[in-house]
Amino acid sequence: MATETPAKAKILPFYLLIDVSFSMTEDGKIEAANKIVKELRNALAEHPVVADKVRFGIIDFSEDSQVVVPLCDLSMFTQETSFAPRGGTSYVAAFNTTRQQIEQDVDQLKADGFDVHRPAVFFISDGLPTDEEQDWSAAFQSLTSYDRATKSGFAYFPNVIPFGIGATPDVLRELIHPRDRSKCYFMKDGSNAGEVLSSMAQILIQSTLMSGASFGSGGPGFVLPDDSSLGENVVVADYEDLL
Amino acid sequence: MSPEIYDHEGKPGAATIGGEHDLGPAESSSQASYRDRAPGEDVAHDAAPATDIPAVTGEEADEPSSPEQETWAGSRLEPYSVGDPGRAALEVTPALPESPHDPADTQLDGGVHGPFVIRAASMRGTSHRYSGMPRQDEYALCTCGQDWLIAAVADGVSAGELSHVAAALAARGAAGFIRDRLADSPSLESLPWMDMLGEVAGRIVLHGQRRLSSEESAVTLTAADVARSMATTLVVLVVEMTPQVDGQRRGSVLSLGDTSVFQLGADGAWEPVTSVKNAGAAVSTSATAALPYLPSYAVEPIPVVIGSGEGLFVMTDGVGDPLGTGTGVVGDFLASAWREPPDLLSFGAQVGFARRSYDDDRTVVGIWANR
Numbered sequence: 290m291a292t293e294t295p296a297k298a299k300i301l302p303f304y305l306l307i308d309v310s311f312s313m314t315e316d317g318k319i320e321a322a323n324k325i326v327k328e329l330r331n332a333l334a335e336h337p338v339v340a341d342k343v344r345f346g347i348i349d350f351s352e353d354s355q356v357v358v359p360l361c362d363l364s365m366f367t368q369e370t371s372f373a374p375r376g377g378t379s380y381v382a383a384f385n386t387t388r389q390q391i392e393q394d395v396d397q398l399k400a401d402g403f404d405v406h407r408p409a410v411f412f413i414s415d416g417l418p419t420d421e422e423q424d425w426s427a428a429f430q431s432l433t434s435y436d437r438a439t440k441s442g443f444a445y446f447p448n449v450i451p452f453g454i455g456a457t458p459d460v461l462r463e464l465i466h467p468r469d470r471s472k473c474y475f476m477k478d479g480s481n482a483g484e485v486l487s488s489m490a491q492i493l494i495q496s497t498l499m500s501g502a503s504f505g506s507g508g509p510g511f512v513l514p515d516d517s518s519l520g521e522n523v524v525v526a527d528y529e530d531l532l
Numbered sequence: 533m534s535p536e537i538y539d540h541e542g543k544p545g546a547a548t549i550g551g552e553h554d555l556g557p558a559e560s561s562s563q564a565s566y567r568d569r570a571p572g573e574d575v576a577h578d579a580a581p582a583t584d585i586p587a588v589t590g591e592e593a594d595e596p597s598s599p600e601q602e603t604w605a606g607s608r609l610e611p612y613s614v615g616d617p618g619r620a621a622l623e624v625t626p627a628l629p630e631s632p633h634d635p636a637d638t639q640l641d642g643g644v645h646g647p648f649v650i651r652a653a654s655m656r657g658t659s660h661r662y663s664g665m666p667r668q669d670e671y672a673l674c675t676c677g678q679d680w681l682i683a684a685v686a687d688g689v690s691a692g693e694l695s696h697v698a699a700a701l702a703a704r705g706a707a708g709f710i711r712d713r714l715a716d717s718p719s720l721e722s723l724p725w726m727d728m729l730g731e732v733a734g735r736i737v738l739h740g741q742r743r744l745s746s747e748e749s750a751v752t753l754t755a756a757d758v759a760r761s762m763a764t765t766l767v768v769l770v771v772e773m774t775p776q777v778d779g780q781r782r783g784s785v786l787s788l789g790d791t792s793v794f795q796l797g798a799d800g801a802w803e804p805v806t807s808v809k810n811a812g813a814a815v816s817t818s819a820t821a822a823l824p825y826l827p828s829y830a831v832e833p834i835p836v837v838i839g840s841g842e843g844l845f846v847m848t849d850g851v852g853d854p855l856g857t858g859t860g861v862v863g864d865f866l867a868s869a870w871r872e873p874p875d876l877l878s879f880g881a882q883v884g885f886a887r888r889s890y891d892d893d894r895t896v897v898g899i900w901a902n903r
Binding site: 294295296297298299300336337338340341342364395404405406407408444445502503 | 615616618619620622623624658659662663690691814815816853854855856857858859860861862863887888889890891
């Protein structure tokens, strides 16, 4: 419910939802993934204005899905993190764990007196889901759909920004949410996936910094970097582009 | 000669270099230093026969009895923090503006009009100080003879690179428009509020078209084109100086977007005059209505009444958001700080309190009715 007692602080929650299936061990992808956490932490440490408002949670997925770093002020999180590759690529597990975690985190933050803004999920996958399309599609619906009129669905639904390093554009397209404001990023053919993931990390960090800076000063609170600032090995597309 | 000392604690009257000496002739005139004078004490009373010699510093005087040395008192203003101050308030070094036309980082005003004491402060938040972007908040204050007091506050929408200009146009334009109408027809009831919004929106669009189209050749920009570069919220408060029979004074508020007005009762309790942002929402949003877009519905003015010992505060969401409904620690802090009108610099420091994540530009115009 609303802020009956005024809030302790405004919070913009971000989640990094990352594929750790065995294929991630190829082309230096898992090393690039491990570096993302370190770079994000450094970026937040250098940007106190953003760090005051942004919380980060990290969830991995393969055939199952686990919370690697619970939602926290990443600039203060000193533990070393590295992803452990496992078998399978279950988008269902990924989306279900994320929904559950967002619900728990937002409820807790609100109970603790924080003013929570809409979460954002950076979704990174290097392959196609091993679940049936109707299943992962239903899990995604459960994560992202909400009807304001009837208040049915998931009121804390996140903005989702899919990043693909192997996942095909027609699958990634379905994970753009909301379709009119978010985008997806995928690798240019023939690029090295590990290097692409490093480029994508920069997009993700830029988005976090820009969102964190805009939010709370009347800005939209969810910003993607200008398309011209992408690495050469990354392609950006919105939902319409991919139809 | 006495060594130079000063009082670190800044106790009133405690900073007395050479205080044990008699007043020398050069200092006993109306040039006597301020240091030992109690507030309201008339200097002329203890003045020795006046001389025309201005007070000089110790170096030049070679009388055998060394004249007293002037000294200073006071101490550094301590920043306020409320709850967790966060990292930004402690770590951010403000960046200077790129353009010489940018508004000042901080603007302060204060004064008295009839029974009212007024304080106004507008300053960049840590976010704009960090990025070097200009202050996008503006206020305008004016009087209309001895009859009316007008305050307007505008908050430029952060995405627009010229929103600080929109805010200045809106605050000044609205205050001026209302002042002119009151001069013609001095009545709260007949104020043409929608005309005011239309006039201000028109000015923003005109200015935007002039300023933005130079690069884009002959194409005439639409209001929507201009709004992408410059947009602003607006709230206007008008207070009648003549009291009602019960001694209270009437006023009227018009608010578009998330700039707000709060009343501070004589009992120290906050009462929101305008609606509180995000009340009832599952997750909060920063979305707001803003000029030059005109609302599709008629915006209704909200009546207010201010009695003795009460205050009205017109503010942007930089302060309105952390204040919320006024029932938390920020409300307690500001209510205790603003029970009486503070001195101007203290008011500025109070508006600029540090609290984690509240890094937006801050503006408050406070109006106190004498007890």
